[in-house]
Amino acid sequence: MRRVSQVEVLREWLRVERSHPEVDWFPIESLSEREALDRLLDRKPGAAAFVWRDAPVRWYETTLRRADFEGLRLVEGPPGLRWRALSPDGTVCAAADRIARGDPDELAAETDVDVRTVLEFVEEMPEGPLVVSTREGCVPRYVADGNHRAVALALRMRSGEFSPQRAYLGVGRNRVAKPLLERVCGAVRGVFGGDSLRDGRGGR
Numbered sequence: 001m002r003r004v005s006q007v008e009v010l011r012e013w014l015r016v017e018r019s020h021p022e023v024d025w026f027p028i029e030s031l032s033e034r035e036a037l038d039r040l041l042d043r044k045p046g047a048a049a050f051v052w053r054d055a056p057v058r059w060y061e062t063t064l065r066r067a068d069f070e071g072l073r074l075v076e077g078p079p080g081l082r083w084r085a086l087s088p089d090g091t092v093c094a095a096a097d098r099i100a101r102g103d104p105d106e107l108a109a110e111t112d113v114d115v116r117t118v119l120e121f122v123e124e125m126p127e128g129p130l131v132v133s134t135r136e137g138c139v140p141r142y143v144a145d146g147n148h149r150a151v152a153l154a155l156r157m158r159s160g161e162f163s164p165q166r167a168y169l170g171v172g173r174n175r176v177a178k179p180l181l182e183r184v185c186g187a188v189r190g191v192f193g194g195d196s197l198r199d200g201r202g203g204r
Contacts, residue, residue: 001062001169006051009059009131009168010036013145016128017043047075047144050133054172057133064130064165069093069154072132073140074147083147085111092143096154114148121152130167136174144170 014028014036031039040048051057064072072092074083086107087095099107104115130146143150149165156162 001060004059004061004168005033006057006059007033007036009170010040010051012129012168013048013131014040014043016145019126019128044145046077047131050076050144050170050172054133054135054170054175057170057172060169060171061129062167062169064132064167066157066162066164068141069150069157071140072150073142074150075144076133076142082112086113086115092147092150092154093157095151096158099151100155100158118148118151118155121149122155125149125152125163130165131170132167133170133172135172141169 010033011028011031014031017023017040018026018028026039028036037048037051041052069092073090074087074092074095077084083095084090086098088098099115099118104119107113108115126149128146128149130150131144132141133144134141146167153162153165
């Protein structure tokens with residue numbers, strides 16, 4: 001795990017956005033951190049909201065291995081909508097299980113998730129890192145960007161195939177109103193160690 005600057009993450013996140021066929025070219029390299037965040041919030045307000053909501057965010061470049069996907073959750077959002085409608089428990093693996101058992105078109109109509117794109121990514125995974133967010137303490141890791149790719153990787157895992165995935169992990173500050181259990185768990189982790197990928201200390 002390597003510590004990286006926020007502007008580096010934001011610029012690469014924008015490069016992934018710019019690589020989509022339907023997106024017109026726009027400059028990235030000359031953008032300041034504030035300009036890059038403004039453009040990202042304009043393009044993906046829901047996915048990128050944690051960058052300002054949980055600021056300051058510590059960023060790490062890491063590699064997600066098979067075990068890291070077991071508890072990985074889909075992008076945060078209202079229950080029962082889109083990805084949350086697809087995954088019974090909100091995890092990437094549960095979404096993959098449901099796709100494996102269901103009809104892609106029926107699931108797409110029910111959840112408004114582009115399930116066909118997930119299946120295409122199983123066959124040919126596009127380049128680019130996942131963006132994963134968490135906070136200090138006992139907080140799940142959420143896929144802020146790259147949910148289609150993450151679920152496609154989980155589908156590959158079902159057949160025994162898996163390739164480690166490059167990712168940016170953003171570790172935000174705890175919110176003022178965080179639950180007591182979350183605070184205590186984070187303090188215990190700090191004393192006894194714990195999941196290095198989740199809390200941002202150390203690496204895998």
